Amino acid sequence: MLSRVADSLYWMSRYLERAEHTARVVDVELQLWLDQSPQSGAGRWRFLLEALRTPAAQGVVDPTHLANTLVFSKTNASSIVSCIAIARENLRHVREQCSSEMWEQLNRLYLEVMDIRPDEAWMLSSHGFFQTVLEGAHLFHGITDGTMSHGEGWQYIQLGRYVERTDTLASLMETHFKRMAQPADQAVESAEYLEWVGLLRACVAFEAYCKAHTAEIRPLRVADFLLLNPEFPHSVRFSVDRVNAALHIIGDLTERRAKLPTRIAGRLRAQLSFSQIEEIMAEGAHAYLENVRTECAQIHTAIHQVYFDYAIEAEMAS
Amino acid sequence: MTSTALRLGLPPSFVNYEFNMAYDEMFGEPGIPREHYQALQRTLVSLPPGELRQIQKEADLTFLQEGITFTVYGSKEGTERIFPNDLIPRIIPAHEWTQIEKGLTQRLTALNMFLRDIYHEGRILSEGIVPRDLIYSCKHFRREMRGLNVPRDIYVNICGTDLVRLPDGSFAVLEDNLRVPSGVSYMLANRKVLKRVYPTMFRNYGVWPVDHYPQALLATLRSMTPENCPYPQDPTTVLLTPGVSNSAYFEHTFLAQQMGVELVEGRDMLVHDNVVYMRTTAGPRRVDVIYRRVDDDFLDPLCFRGDSILGVPGLFNAYRAGNVTLANAIGTGVADDKAVYAYVPQIIKFYLQEEPVLPNVPTFLLTDKVHMQHVLDNLPNMVVKAVGESGGYGMLIGPHSSKQQQDDFRARILADPRNYIAQPTLSLSSAPCLIDGEVDSRHIDLRPYILMGEKVTLVPGGLTRVALRKGSLVVNSSQGGGSKDTWVLRPLGVDDLSSSAEAARKGVPGKAPA
Numbered sequence: 001m002l003s004r005v006a007d008s009l010y011w012m013s014r015y016l017e018r019a020e021h022t023a024r025v026v027d028v029e030l031q032l033w034l035d036q037s038p039q040s041g042a043g044r045w046r047f048l049l050e051a052l053r054t055p056a057a058q059g060v061v062d063p064t065h066l067a068n069t070l071v072f073s074k075t076n077a078s079s080i081v082s083c084i085a086i087a088r089e090n091l092r093h094v095r096e097q098c099s100s101e102m103w104e105q106l107n108r109l110y111l112e113v114m115d116i117r118p119d120e121a122w123m124l125s126s127h128g129f130f131q132t133v134l135e136g137a138h139l140f141h142g143i144t145d146g147t148m149s150h151g152e153g154w155q156y157i158q159l160g161r162y163v164e165r166t167d168t169l170a171s172l173m174e175t176h177f178k179r180m181a182q183p184a185d186q187a188v189e190s191a192e193y194l195e196w197v198g199l200l201r202a203c204v205a206f207e208a209y210c211k212a213h214t215a216e217i218r219p220l221r222v223a224d225f226l227l228l229n230p231e232f233p234h235s236v237r238f239s240v241d242r243v244n245a246a247l248h249i250i251g252d253l254t255e256r257r258a259k260l261p262t263r264i265a266g267r268l269r270a271q272l273s274f275s276q277i278e279e280i281m282a283e284g285a286h287a288y289l290e291n292v293r294t295e296c297a298q299i300h301t302a303i304h305q306v307y308f309d310y311a312i313e314a315e316m317a318s
Numbered sequence: 319m320t321s322t323a324l325r326l327g328l329p330p331s332f333v334n335y336e337f338n339m340a341y342d343e344m345f346g347e348p349g350i351p352r353e354h355y356q357a358l359q360r361t362l363v364s365l366p367p368g369e370l371r372q373i374q375k376e377a378d379l380t381f382l383q384e385g386i387t388f389t390v391y392g393s394k395e396g397t398e399r400i401f402p403n404d405l406i407p408r409i410i411p412a413h414e415w416t417q418i419e420k421g422l423t424q425r426l427t428a429l430n431m432f433l434r435d436i437y438h439e440g441r442i443l444s445e446g447i448v449p450r451d452l453i454y455s456c457k458h459f460r461r462e463m464r465g466l467n468v469p470r471d472i473y474v475n476i477c478g479t480d481l482v483r484l485p486d487g488s489f490a491v492l493e494d495n496l497r498v499p500s501g502v503s504y505m506l507a508n509r510k511v512l513k514r515v516y517p518t519m520f521r522n523y524g525v526w527p528v529d530h531y532p533q534a535l536l537a538t539l540r541s542m543t544p545e546n547c548p549y550p551q552d553p554t555t556v557l558l559t560p561g562v563s564n565s566a567y568f569e570h571t572f573l574a575q576q577m578g579v580e581l582v583e584g585r586d587m588l589v590h591d592n593v594v595y596m597r598t599t600a601g602p603r604r605v606d607v608i609y610r611r612v613d614d615d616f617l618d619p620l621c622f623r624g625d626s627i628l629g630v631p632g633l634f635n636a637y638r639a640g641n642v643t644l645a646n647a648i649g650t651g652v653a654d655d656k657a658v659y660a661y662v663p664q665i666i667k668f669y670l671q672e673e674p675v676l677p678n679v680p681t682f683l684l685t686d687k688v689h690m691q692h693v694l695d696n697l698p699n700m701v702v703k704a705v706g707e708s709g710g711y712g713m714l715i716g717p718h719s720s721k722q723q724q725d726d727f728r729a730r731i732l733a734d735p736r737n738y739i740a741q742p743t744l745s746l747s748s749a750p751c752l753i754d755g756e757v758d759s760r761h762i763d764l765r766p767y768i769l770m771g772e773k774v775t776l777v778p779g780g781l782t783r784v785a786l787r788k789g790s791l792v793v794n795s796s797q798g799g800g801s802k803d804t805w806v807l808r809p810l811g812v813d814d815l816s817s818s819a820e821a822a823r824k825g826v827p828g829k830a831p832a
Contacts, residue, residue: 003597004586093562096575104383111382152599254600307599315601316590 005094006156007308012090013160016106019083020137021168022052026070026080027130028202030063035194051175052168054078063123071129072118080133081113099147102140109136152253155246159303162242167296169236172202173226174289183219183281196222203234223285224277236292237272243299244269254307261302268295331362331370332757335750341485342759343408343749354411354807361519362406362757371755374405377511386507386568402800403508404751405515408762408782409523412809418481418489419776421676422768424666426477429494429653430770431669433473437463437649447668448661452685455736456658457706458497458651460614462621466638469542472770473647476535476609478502478781481764482679483747490677492744492763494662496654497646498611501781501801502531502767503569506576508803509779524808526778531767532576538645538771539577539607545640553606553643556580556596558587560612560628570611584612589632592639607643614648656705656739657683680742684735693740694731697724700740701791702731715791717743746791751784751802761785763793764804778806 029048036044045061054069054076073079077086088110095103112132116122122129141161148154176199177183180192188196196217200206203226212229213221229235244265251257272292280288337348344355351359362370381400410418435442436453443450453459478499480492509528513520536555543550559570561583574581580596587596587605595602610617616626621634636642652658660681666674682689682700693700697716704712714727731738746761753760766780783793784800793799 001599002580002582002586003599004583005580006599089562094581095571096581100384108383250599256600310597310601312588312590312597312602 001097001152001156003308003310005097005153007304008090008094009097009153009156010160010303010308012087012094012106013157014164015083015087015090016137016140017161017164018078018168019080019087020134021165021172022070022078022080022083023130023133023137024204025052025172025202026066027127027134028198030126031201032194032198033063047175047179051172052078053171064118067118067123067126084110084113084133097153099143101143101147105136105140105143109133109140112136152250155250155253158242159246159250162239162246163296163300163303165234166236166239166243167293169203169226169234169239170289170292170296172199173223173236174286174293177223177285177289180219183223183285185218185220187216187218193217199226205232205234208232220277220281223281227280228272228275228277230273237269240265240269240272240292247299247303250307256306259302259306261299261306264295264298264302268292268299331367331755332750334756334758336759338745338748338759339485340745340761341483341487341747343483343747343762354409357519357523358407358409361516368755370405370752370757373515374752374755377403377405377515380511380514381507384507386504401504402784402786403504403511404784404800404802405512406750406752406757407512407803407805408749408764409805409807410764412807414489415778415806417675418766419778421489421491421674422477422479422766422776423774424670424672424675425479425491425494425662426474426768426770426774428666428669429477429496429662430472430474432665433647433650433653434471435669436652437473438465442665442668445668447664448658452657452661452736453652456652456655458614458649458655460649460652462634463647463649467640468647469544469643470771472542473650474653475538475542475645475770477768477770478765479768481676481766482744483764485745485747487747488677489764490679491662492679493656494654494659495765496650498613499765499767500566500569500611501765501783503572504801505767505777505779505781505804506531506572508781508801512803523805524810525805526808528777528779531777532573534769534775534777535573535609536577536579538769538775539609541772542607542643542645544606544643547606547641548604549606554604555607555609556582556605558582558584558608558610558612560584560616564611566611573609579609584626584628584630587630587633589630589636592632592636592641594630594633594636594642605642607645609645614651617644617648651706656681656703657685657736660739679744682740684731684738684740689740690731690735694728697728699743701743702727702738702740705737705739713792715743718790743791746785746793749782749784749802751786751800753786753788758788760788761791761793762802779804 025048029044033044045063045066046056048066049056049061049069052070069076069079071080074082076082088106091098091103091106116129144154144157176195180195196219197206200209200222205226209222209225212225225232225235227236230237230241232238247262247265248257251259251262337345344351344359346352378400381403386400432442440450442448443453474496476499478495478501480495481489482492483489505528539555540553543553547553555577556579557570557574557577559567559581561567564570571581582596587594588602589595590602594605594608596605612628615623616628618629618631618633619626620631622629633642634648637644637648659678660683663674663678666672682693684690684693693702698719700714700716702714702716707713714723716724746763748759749762750757751760762782762784764780764782767777769775782802782804784802785791785793785798786800787798790798
């Protein structure tokens with residue numbers, strides 16, 4: 001597979017995952033806002049921007065500003081509309097590598113979101129918009145799994161998706177833990193309850209959590225679930241497992257198994273597999289998540305160096 | 319006009335149909351369709367009002383959703399546009415196609431011999447059939463190609479020749495496109511859409527399929543193995559595109575996908591020890607045959623334009639060393655220069671000792687004093703073209719031009735007569751097209767695609783381009799043209815050779831529905 005093609009598939013997938021993540025987080029946050037006192041706005045919005053690693057603007061931060069920055073902005077490359085446009089542009093560059101169905105679905109999603117304007121009516125029906133984005137992304141992944149060969153190209157799509165998910169999940173949790181009291185192993189109530197449920201919902205984890213631990217929300221269990229659960233697709237450990245699996249298969253297909261990315265991903269995976277949530281909390285969740293994100297960035301860089309942008313002289317010599 | 323159509327008993331959708339001086343593809347006489355168009359007319363009549371408009375809407379949406387678009391240069395917003403597609407097919411009966419096929423095969427065979435000759439011994443120049451200075455002054459003549467042997471001595475593997483139909487109904491060649499002809503993907507896309515729109519009529523009409531084009535193209539490319547290919551049975555073939563902002567990018571992705579070859583950009587490749595490699599995730603991999611959709615000028619910054627970032631440094635040396643094949647070869651543009659075009663009938667006679675099957679359009683060379691005077695005196699009736707341009711750029715259409723444009727071209731011609739040719743304004747044939755839900759006539763041409771490798775393949779069909787502006791004679795997509803599907807009909811009883819010849823002679827269309 002051409003390096004440029006692999007690169008495009010990887011980035012396409014990362015951007016689409018980011019659009020999906022942002023849509024879910026902003027949707028949940030706007031819903032939560034309905035249950036808040038009217039004065040609680042500004043502070044929350046800043047946390048939201050931080051959780052999504054978007055630099056906050058000077059001055060007033062209100063829902064309209066949020067919608068413009070996080071959803072519609074053309075200058076913010078992480079806004080939902082930008083992400084979808086960039087994902088589509090990446091796929092357009094490698095159209096012949098994906099199935100026509102995949103391209104048509106992503107193109108349709110793109111045309112749909114480009115049509116929408118951020119006005120009053122949009123604010124009132126924003127939930128429907130976010131659902132469109134989420135469903136569009138889900139449909140795309142379903143079509144991808146169902147119509148594209150699960151070969152090397154497909155593995156880069158997995159890789160991009162789960163590298164991005166690891167990073168965004170870790171970032172969201174980091175901001176959340178910073179804002180909340182140290183997660184305790186006891187049920188929380190009222191205001192705090194809503195925040196923890198909000199976190200679960202932002203990771204589509206509420207129902208899955210309830211199945212595992214009942215609807216009794218214990219922050220420590222929430223942290224455990226989102227960080228270390230091996231079966232839930234939006235947990236950090238699950239995502240890292242997937243990154244690892246994709247890297248192994250790519251390593252086999254290209255006969256570059258022993259290379260750097262596999263080693264870093266393996267190390268991170270081992271850490272998550274054998275960590276205990278109590279230990280993590282005792283040493284500080286912040287540092288732990290920070291480390292996850294650093295390693296994730298290293299995996300990204302290593303993938304680039306080994307598969308996309310290697311030095312040609314060295315390859316010719318070997 | 320309205321009364322004419324009604325008096326002729328045409329259905330209401332034809333109410334504004336204009337009959338003019340041009341050859342009409344559908345109607346032999348006003349109101350009476352030719353035999354091979356009758357079934358189509360019946361279908362059009364049977365559709366409920368508004369249906370045509372609805373179908374067109376759906377077809378446009380399909381094109382947009384599938385991203386079958388082209389890029390318009392020089393405009394920022396909405397640079398991706400769909401290539402307008404017209405839903406009324408253009409129908410070519412079997413006997414006419416036989417003629418076209420024969421003529422184009424002859425023409426391309428001769429042009430390939432011509433290219434081999436001028437880059438080697440130059441017999442045709444020594445014998446004075448084609449003037450030497452005409453060739454050496456051609457912008458697309460590549461000195462670098464002198465004495466270089468290309469596989470099978472074939473320079474042009476992929477050719478798209480533009481044909482027009484003259485008022486007497488005969489076909490003539492308007493232009494040869496021997497460099498990187500485009501549009502074949504629209505031929506295939508139009509067909510796909512029309513099959514969806516008129517499934518029954520399709521089967522009954524007996525239309526030749528065109529869907530095997532990508533396969534034929536791949537076979538042609540693979541038959542062009544370079545001299546030093548390590549695995550001559552299985553050459554690694556790629557399609558080289560200038561990239562996503564090229565106007566024909568959709569076509570590049572489409573063809574690469576349909577052929578199952580890698581779509582590469584210049585930056586994906588490198589040359590090491592005169593061997594071309596592409597950068598893959600598993601390390602560098604050798605490339606043997608390149609179907610390049612990049613112009614000569616941009617192929618190799620070390621050899622041609624130094625500011626090109628679309629090419630591969632060192633590519634030409636690898637080509638010279640016989641380590642890679644480029645299709646088409648470098649320097650083929652000399653044979654589709656519009657001034658050289660005027661000599662093609664002589665070229666055919668010289669190499670093949672045959673009379674050309676398809677004639678040229680009368681052409682005035684402006685380097686000739688008598689011709690030049692005639693052209694300048696009759697500028698308002700002439701079409702003037704720059705010899706090295708394509709895509710409808712750099713053209714003057716006399717009857718549709720202003721005094722100022724004419725003066726501008728007059729000055730340009732006087733300053734550089736070698737750079738222009740002139741042709742009398744042709745009345746291209748016209749065909750029924752769907753315009754705003756009604757049927758009207760528009761001028762069209764025809765671009766069939768010819769492949770030449772181990773053998774010659776001419777897919778029965780082509781791109782019929784339509785000048786969508788009423789009265790306009792310019793069919794190029796960049797100048798507001800559209801396209802329509804082209805149906806080449808099988809001769810009646812195609813399995814039986816004798817009756818097929820019979821049918822071809824009589825010009826009977828395929829099994830039309832009763």
